[in-house]
Amino acid sequence: MREGDTIVVLNAGSSSLKFSTFRADGACLERELRGQVSGIGQSPRLVARRGAETVADLALDDADHGRALEVLVDVLRAELHDRPIAGVGHRVVHGGLEFMAPTRVDAAVLERLERFVPLAPLHQPHNLNTIRRMLERLPGVPEVACFDTAFHRTVPEVAQLYALPRRYAEAGVRRYGFHGLSYEYVASVMPAIDARAAMGRTIVLHLGNGASMCALRGGRSVATTMGFTALEGLPMGTRTGSLDPGVLLFLFDEMKLGVRDVEHLLYHESGLLGLSGLSSDMRELLASDRPEARLAVEVFVYRAVRELGSLAAALGGLDAVVYTAGIGENQAEIRARIADGAAWLGLALDDHANARHERCIGVAGGRVAAYVVPTDEELMIARHVAALLG
Ligand code: ADP
Numbered sequence: 001m002r003e004g005d006t007i008v009v010l011n012a013g014s015s016s017l018k019f020s021t022f023r024a025d026g027a028c029l030e031r032e033l034r035g036q037v038s039g040i041g042q043s044p045r046l047v048a049r050r051g052a053e054t055v056a057d058l059a060l061d062d063a064d065h066g067r068a069l070e071v072l073v074d075v076l077r078a079e080l081h082d083r084p085i086a087g088v089g090h091r092v093v094h095g096g097l098e099f100m101a102p103t104r105v106d107a108a109v110l111e112r113l114e115r116f117v118p119l120a121p122l123h124q125p126h127n128l129n130t131i132r133r134m135l136e137r138l139p140g141v142p143e144v145a146c147f148d149t150a151f152h153r154t155v156p157e158v159a160q161l162y163a164l165p166r167r168y169a170e171a172g173v174r175r176y177g178f179h180g181l182s183y184e185y186v187a188s189v190m191p192a193i194d195a196r197a198a199m200g201r202t203i204v205l206h207l208g209n210g211a212s213m214c215a216l217r218g219g220r221s222v223a224t225t226m227g228f229t230a231l232e233g234l235p236m237g238t239r240t241g242s243l244d245p246g247v248l249l250f251l252f253d254e255m256k257l258g259v260r261d262v263e264h265l266l267y268h269e270s271g272l273l274g275l276s277g278l279s280s281d282m283r284e285l286l287a288s289d290r291p292e293a294r295l296a297v298e299v300f301v302y303r304a305v306r307e308l309g310s311l312a313a314a315l316g317g318l319d320a321v322v323y324t325a326g327i328g329e330n331q332a333e334i335r336a337r338i339a340d341g342a343a344w345l346g347l348a349l350d351d352h353a354n355a356r357h358e359r360c361i362g363v364a365g366g367r368v369a370a371y372v373v374p375t376d377e378e379l380m381i382a383r384h385v386a387a388l389l390g
Helices: 067-078 107-114 122-136 150-154 165-171 180-193 195-199 247-252 259-268 273-278 282-287 292-315 325-330 332-341 351-355 376-390
Strands: 006-012 015-027 028-036 045-050 054-061 084-092 142-148 201-207 212-215 221-225 321-324 369-372
Touching: 006 122, 006 376, 015 067, 015 376, 028 180, 028 369, 028 376, 045 067, 054 067, 067 122, 067 221, 084 122, 107 122, 107 201, 122 142, 142 180, 142 376, 150 180, 150 221, 180 195, 180 201, 180 212, 180 321, 180 376, 195 201, 201 292, 201 325, 212 292, 221 292, 247 259, 273 282, 273 292, 282 292, 282 332, 292 332, 321 325, 325 332, 332 351
Parallel strands: 006 084, 084 142, 201 321, 321 369
Antiparallel strands: 006 015, 015 028, 028 045, 045 054, 201 212, 212 221
């Protein structure tokens, strides 16, 4: 990598393609552009911003993922004034046990990554198709896969195993954990925020549409709430979180639901949306005075408190909590309610600091420190690409 080179970061979802670009500036990576193509498959729209300025806002007729990516590459080329793209980093949900570090992708690696499609059917195909198309579109430019599972490969085996016969674990049915790039970013900035907590026991609460928590000891993941898929753990915007597996048997056997119906139910119709019948968006639920909305929020908080206690047990104590992602960074009420439920652990928030979303929100002299740290998965990916390219 040379001074002024650009790294492009792509995060492909089922109906969206998020992107950022970073420019190498000395030892730093400066973010230049960020934006997304949203509504792919329905009414796609590409928005790109440079800081607060909108530099592109285009409606794309009938664009599928392939076409959206073509338009995006054209927009990036124009906005980067043909400065060289040194590499492209991709968020890839699943790297299994095999991929423990960011990896430059070629046809052989793509083939190996295809094997994880059944473990992340809603995300992995889009991640891999995007890489495949970029390899065709920008031949010679390194495409680097960064995995959401990789950060959790330090989790001890006892926390990875389900109590199934061992042959299932050998076939890959084990707890992998996700949101790893977010946790890795938070772990990377913690030494500058609280050196003692960074060396000690911290629980990071990544509370967004997808929600999970991670227990860090000395900055390494030792336990996390998501497992084999991104369904386990906390209830989320539209996902169930942990469920008695007996419920699935009942849905199949007694309610005669098909596999795809159950998949849709678990990923898209449940969580805050399912409980409230109103919305998957925490803002809307908190603004509503409907009892169903209140109950959905109560279940979310209750389950978060229980998971926090469980991770504190895995750590054998707690030095700090960090709130991040959409809800964690912006919803003071949810932060406070979870902290209230974890008061027995020694967690107490300073109401004023919490209401103002300050970085340090724990009470002065509190036993457990508390922070709000905006996550930056894209920057984490760009750092990995820069490190790999040297
Ligand atoms: P994703 O997992 O899709 O990246 P986000 O991290 O954006 O999701 O989180 C979405 C959730 O965060 C929603 O429930 C929303 O209510 C909440 N949220 C996001 N931004 C804000 C904000 N500025 N103020 C309040 N709540 C927010």
